[in-house]
Amino acid sequence: MVVATHLDLKLSGKTAWVLGASGAIGSAIALMLADLGVRVWLSGRNQTKLQAVCDRITRAGGLAVVQVLDATQSAPVDAAAGAIVREAGRIDILVNSTALPTFGKFTELTDEDWERTFQSKLMVYVRTMRAVLPHMIAAGSGTIVNISGKAGRLPSPAHLPGGSMNAAINLLTKGIADAYQHQGIRANTIAPGPIASERLNALTAQLATIATANPEYMARKGEPEDVARAVAWLASPLSEFMNGIVLPLDGGSIPTV
Numbered sequence: 525m526v527v528a529t530h531l532d533l534k535l536s537g538k539t540a541w542v543l544g545a546s547g548a549i550g551s552a553i554a555l556m557l558a559d560l561g562v563r564v565w566l567s568g569r570n571q572t573k574l575q576a577v578c579d580r581i582t583r584a585g586g587l588a589v590v591q592v593l594d595a596t597q598s599a600p601v602d603a604a605a606g607a608i609v610r611e612a613g614r615i616d617i618l619v620n621s622t623a624l625p626t627f628g629k630f631t632e633l634t635d636e637d638w639e640r641t642f643q644s645k646l647m648v649y650v651r652t653m654r655a656v657l658p659h660m661i662a663a664g665s666g667t668i669v670n671i672s673g674k675a676g677r678l679p680s681p682a683h684l685p686g687g688s689m690n691a692a693i694n695l696l697t698k699g700i701a702d703a704y705q706h707q708g709i710r711a712n713t714i715a716p717g718p719i720a721s722e723r724l725n726a727l728t729a730q731l732a733t734i735a736t737a738n739p740e741y742m743a744r745k746g747e748p749e750d751v752a753r754a755v756a757w758l759a760s761p762l763s764e765f766m767n768g769i770v771l772p773l774d775g776g777s778i779p780t781v
Contacts, residue, residue, distance in 0.1 A: 533760035536561025539612040540759070541605070543595060543652055544621035546573035549671060549719055552748035553619055553755045558586035560756060562617065565608050567593040595622065595648040605655035614663050617759045618656045620649045621671040621751075626685040633685060641685040646692050653700060653711075661707050667759045668711040670697045671751065674774050676715055690715065694770045701768030710767045712758045717774025719746040746775060 540557050544550035546568035554564045558581040566574045566588055574590045581588040589611075593604050608615055624644035626637050649670055660666025675683045676690025694713050701711040754773055757763050772778060 531762075533560055533756055533762055535617075535756065535760050537563075538616040539563050539565070539608065539614055540617035540619060541565045541567065541608055541615055541652070541656065542619045542621065543567050543593075543648065544623065544671075545577055546570040547621065547623065548748045549716070549751050550619075550621040551577045552752040553621060554588065555580060556749070556752035556756050557617070557619075557759070558588055559584065561586075563587040563589075563612060565589050565591050565604075565612075567591045567595070567604060568622075569594060595651060596643045598651050598654075601648075601651040602655050605652070605659065609659050615656050615659050616663075616666060618652060618666070618668045619671070619755055619759070620652055620669075622648045623671075623673075623686070625683070627682050630681070630684055638685050641689055645686065645689040646696070649693055649696065657700075657704065657709070660709050661704070663708075665708040666710075668697070668700065668709070669755050669758050670711070670713045671755075672697075672713050672715045672770070674715055674717040674772070674778065677770070677772070678778050678780075698768045698770075705767055710758075710764070712766060712768065713770045714751060714754050714758070715770050715772050715774070716751050717746055717772075717777050719748055719751060744775065746773065 540562045542550055542554045542564055545554045545566035554566055554577055558564050566577055568574050571592045574592065578588040578590045591604055593600055595601050605615065622645060624641055626641045653668060670693055672690035672693040673686065675687030676694050679687050697711045697713040751773060754771060758766060
């Protein structure tokens with residue numbers, strides 16, 4: 525179980541929907557929120573991994589529900605959001621942490637590569653926010669935290685599809701924050717740098733160019749728990765004056781101010 529800070533973030537009793545909860549970052553976020561007293565719906569495609577996260581939460585005394593979901597279609601996303609509201613009464617927090625890494629030389633990437641990345645990253649965030657916003661508007665409150673990535677601000681030649689989606693997520697989230705702030709809803713983005721995970725290890729072996737970019741700026745690699753702590757803060761009422769930001773979480777590795 526991820527151990528939360530002793531600071532009371534006033535999240536106990538809230539309901540969160542975490543997309544990508546089977547991945548390293550998404551599962552750390554779910555564990556952190558559960559440790560803070562949040563009831564967590566775990567969504568993703570891999571039932572075995574989702575169940576493992578759920579079991580860790582329940583063994584520690586938390587509350588979690590597994591929800592296997594293909595978020596590349598609107599109807600299942602709308603149905604999933606409706607099921608959460610029917611059972612929990614509301615959705616207080618939405619966290620989007622899905623990813624489909626597409627690496628390669630620009631001239632060798634196909635239309636299908638770009639479309640797959642578009643549908644599995646940017647459009648997943650569009651669909652989930654569109655699904656929860658009516659419920660948050662009706663409740664008069666809600667918090668959205670979207671995970672993008674460092675490549676949305678600092679392009680990587682080997683990661684242009686994902687970086688382009690991350691840049692779009694940054695803009696989209698700011699637009700949502702501006703559009704719905706007067707209805708009690710906040711939306712923020714976290715842009716992590718390289719985060720230690722099985723996926724990063726595999727990609728590093730495949731493409732040496734993505735291994736800890738600009739290592740001279742970084743004391744260490746990021747850990748999934750670093751992202752989880754940032755999500756918990758942005759989801760909490762203690763950060764209520766933070767809205768529409770893109771929070772870099774990269775160990776200072778972007779060489780700009």
